[in-house]
Amino acid sequence: MKVGKEEYDILIKESFEHILEVMxxxxxxxxxxxxxxxxxxxxxxxxxxxxQLTDGVEGKxxxxxxxxxxxxxxxxxxxxxxxETEDIDDQKQVxxxxxxxxxxxxxxxxxxxxxRKFGTTRITxxxxxxxxxxxxxxxxxxxxxxxxxxxxxIVDIVLTLN
Amino acid sequence: MNQxxxxxxxxxYTVAQSPMILxxxxxxxxxxxxxxxxxxxxxxxxxxxPSGKEYETNRESTITSHKFADILLPLMVEAILKExxxxxxxxxxxxxxxxxxxxxxxxxMDIGKKNLDAVRRILNDMRINFxxxxxxxxxxxxxxxxxxxxxxxxxxxx
Amino acid sequence: MAKVLIVDDSKLIxxxxxxxxxxxxxxxxxxxxxGRMAISMYKEKTxxxxxxxxxxxxxxxxxxxxxxxxLNNKAKIIVVSALGQDEIINKAIDLGVMDFIIKPFEAxxxxxxxxxxx
Numbered sequence: 001m002k003v004g005k006e007e008y009d010i011l012i013k014e015s016f017e018h019i020l021e022v023m024x025x026x027x028x029x030x031x032x033x034x035x036x037x038x039x040x041x042x043x044x045x046x047x048x049x050x051x052q053l054t055d056g057v058e059g060k061x062x063x064x065x066x067x068x069x070x071x072x073x074x075x076x077x078x079x080x081x082x083x084e085t086e087d088i089d090d091q092k093q094v095x096x097x098x099x100x101x102x103x104x105x106x107x108x109x110x111x112x113x114x115x116r117k118f119g120t121t122r123i124t125x126x127x128x129x130x131x132x133x134x135x136x137x138x139x140x141x142x143x144x145x146x147x148x149x150x151x152x153x154i155v156d157i158v159l160t161l162n
Numbered sequence: 163m164n165q166x167x168x169x170x171x172x173x174x175y176t177v178a179q180s181p182m183i184l185x186x187x188x189x190x191x192x193x194x195x196x197x198x199x200x201x202x203x204x205x206x207x208x209x210x211x212p213s214g215k216e217y218e219t220n221r222e223s224t225i226t227s228h229k230f231a232d233i234l235l236p237l238m239v240e241a242i243l244k245e246x247x248x249x250x251x252x253x254x255x256x257x258x259x260x261x262x263x264x265x266x267x268x269x270x271m272d273i274g275k276k277n278l279d280a281v282r283r284i285l286n287d288m289r290i291n292f293x294x295x296x297x298x299x300x301x302x303x304x305x306x307x308x309x310x311x312x313x314x315x316x317x318x319x320x
Numbered sequence: 321m322a323k324v325l326i327v328d329d330s331k332l333i334x335x336x337x338x339x340x341x342x343x344x345x346x347x348x349x350x351x352x353x354x355g356r357m358a359i360s361m362y363k364e365k366t367x368x369x370x371x372x373x374x375x376x377x378x379x380x381x382x383x384x385x386x387x388x389x390x391l392n393n394k395a396k397i398i399v400v401s402a403l404g405q406d407e408i409i410n411k412a413i414d415l416g417v418m419d420f421i422i423k424p425f426e427a428x429x430x431x432x433x434x435x436x437x438x
Contacts, residue, residue, distance in 0.1 A: 052199040080335075098332050104375060105423050105424055108422070112403075120407040129295060129314045130313075134295055136294065136295055137293065
């Protein structure tokens, strides 16, 4: 199973544009998103959200970003309920609800995009990897990633395929 | 529903199903977590030493102690598969391998780094891709692994 | 004005749906995080309408929809899901749901769907 980097970058960028327009109420979302060639030096990966894909596309989609970005995204999605907290459990639940849902939607878009090529894909609920000082690295020879920069920070979306 | 919490000790692995919680504390040891999210089964191995082969003194003796990564990890994988876990759905994670006692990273004393190298090599040999969550450094870590959904928490014990 | 049960494992989505429906005069009688909870809440609260996610732990939306229709084949269910693939939409429609909304959704899309269903 192979997915080209260019196709993947376009898919992720367009997905984010749609999400930004609808969920973040950002007009002109297309001009507010950049695909970067890679994760910039010094950019932290302190939290990860993972969704397993099966049947059609088989593999995983993994979002990583810094805690700063995660907090900004959560605050933008959840303005009436968001409260910045240092409590690990509270933080985890906020991220799971906000970033987890973002990933759920992204996984749905990936599944939709590839349905003709690979068949119907099932997706799982999100898994969250969190802590107080994580430095996450993904080791996978079959992975492709797309690094998105937007107003809330930088997110890296990795697709690993079986 | 009560969630049973099991502590995984040094040189041990534990395989469990949802909704159990596995936890461990690490210094130079490395925790390897495997999770099949579809079947909601997985395991946590607490690797204490890198490779048993380095310690074999003669051809007749075989190191089978679970302390070694190259014994422990295949055993854990086998145990998960026996419980109907599916390797196709595995996510794998590494935590730990700290350099305690102020050893230099390249020092022969740096068991943390040796454990990490051994675990990486073994997972590569088993064709299991992985994420490294919190590795190296000089601090211990506390790890919680939730079999209900695969969530993992790593707390740096600075 | 309708009594609505919201089913989704994401608090964010439950809040979004709740806000929009309450602003338009509907009453949220319950919120469930998975299919199993949805079924017991359906029996307890007898809502006029259910919004149902598909991807959830414990019991997914398709199974919950099937069970709810067994309890009441006239139940009014609108699916709200990130899964927009043809096979999944067709399956839900064949089961008898009134509409299938794909996330992310505009408020208007949700409100029109609820209006049509009631």
